Amino acid sequence: MTIRLVLAGCGNMGYAMLSGWLKSGKLEPSAVFVVEPNAELRKRAEALGCGAAADASAIPPDAAPDLVVIAVKPQVIRDVTANYKRFSDGRTTFVSIAAGTPVATFAEILGDLAPIVRCMPNTPAAIGKGMMVVFSNPLVLDDVRRFVSELLSASGVVTTIDDESLMDAVTAVSGSGPAYIFHFIEALTVAGEKAGLPAETAKLLAMQTVYGAASLAAESDEEPGVLRRQVTSPNGTTAAALAVLMGEDRLTKLLTDAVEAARLRSIELGK
Ligand SMILES: NC(=O)C1=CN([C@@H]2O[C@H](COP(=O)(O)OP(=O)(O)OC[C@H]3O[C@@H](n4cnc5c(N)ncnc54)[C@H](OP(=O)(O)O)[C@@H]3O)[C@@H](O)[C@H]2O)C=CC1
Numbered sequence: 164m165t166i167r168l169v170l171a172g173c174g175n176m177g178y179a180m181l182s183g184w185l186k187s188g189k190l191e192p193s194a195v196f197v198v199e200p201n202a203e204l205r206k207r208a209e210a211l212g213c214g215a216a217a218d219a220s221a222i223p224p225d226a227a228p229d230l231v232v233i234a235v236k237p238q239v240i241r242d243v244t245a246n247y248k249r250f251s252d253g254r255t256t257f258v259s260i261a262a263g264t265p266v267a268t269f270a271e272i273l274g275d276l277a278p279i280v281r282c283m284p285n286t287p288a289a290i291g292k293g294m295m296v297v298f299s300n301p302l303v304l305d306d307v308r309r310f311v312s313e314l315l316s317a318s319g320v321v322t323t324i325d326d327e328s329l330m331d332a333v334t335a336v337s338g339s340g341p342a343y344i345f346h347f348i349e350a351l352t353v354a355g356e357k358a359g360l361p362a363e364t365a366k367l368l369a370m371q372t373v374y375g376a377a378s379l380a381a382e383s384d385e386e387p388g389v390l391r392r393q394v395t396s397p398n399g400t401t402a403a404a405l406a407v408l409m410g411e412d413r414l415t416k417l418l419t420d421a422v423e424a425a426r427l428r429s430i431e432l433g434k
Pocket residue numbers: 171172173174175176177198199200201204234235236237239243260261262283284285286338339
């Protein structure tokens with residue numbers, strides 16, 4: 164079978180996306196070639212039925228992939244991208260999921276012909292519940308745009324932006340966001356334990372509450388603020404807790420600072 168997609172880097176995020184694509188049936192495993200220096204991670208990709216190698220030089224010489232997906236750390240992105248220059252004649256579209264790194268950096272390495280898509284995914288992509296935000300350079304043809312969007316939709320919700328400078332804010336909200344929510348679960352678990360619950364019970368309650376509340380917010384026609392008010396009885400328990408979280412806009416200020424720290428770091432990573 165022809166190789167349609169080369170995945171460079173099969174770590175946390177690369178593997179999460181690859182799993183989603185194959186699970187959805189939008190790509191056959193034999194149409195994917197994975198380049199990953201880590202032997203354990205390579206085996207994981209091979210177990211899914213994909214071809215794999217430690218180095219880009221092992222990509223079959225007749226391969227003319229539709230897509231090369233770059234899923235390595237921003238710190239090595241230039242060196243890694245240079246390994247794929249042979250596909251930069253305009254027929255292959257490059258998709259980068261790296262934080263910070265602008266399309267211009269790829270164009271510098273790949274030349275003026277390469278269609279480039281910048282995508283910011285998040286790890287819930289592994290179970291088809293990711294948030295993927297996409298920015299494309301003008302060289303990406305409409306049918307390729309549709310193909311990329313359809314492929315990414317196997318991993319969750321896809322939306323596009325036309326202003327690339329917003330990608331740093333996107334990264335700070337949805338790219339890094341799952342970690343904030345995981346930490347929220349950890350913190351609510353600790354708080355539950357301090358309130359006297361057994362550790363396992365506290366964790367179950369914290370996790371199911373986040374899952375249930377996020378699902379309700381996603382499925383309901385009501386705004387999150389309305390759903391919050393539906394929980395909050397006048398002068399009840401929730402009001403007592405929200406006075407702590409919302410007093411002086413405490414949680415909003417904390418999250419604003421956290422998102423700004425991530426956004427600034429994304430800008431730094433792109434330099
Ligand atoms: N993790 C996340 O939630 C998200 C990550 N991203 C972005 O995704 C990218 C990858 O992040 P993440 O998956 O977390 O990182 P990982 O370190 O888990 O994965 C990157 C993988 O690339 C491998 N690698 C290194 N050099 C090469 C090479 N020359 N060719 C192919 N593969 C190589 C690394 O191997 P080794 O470790 O041996 O060097 C590693 O296994 C980053 O740019 C990040 O900004 C975007 C959104 C969310």
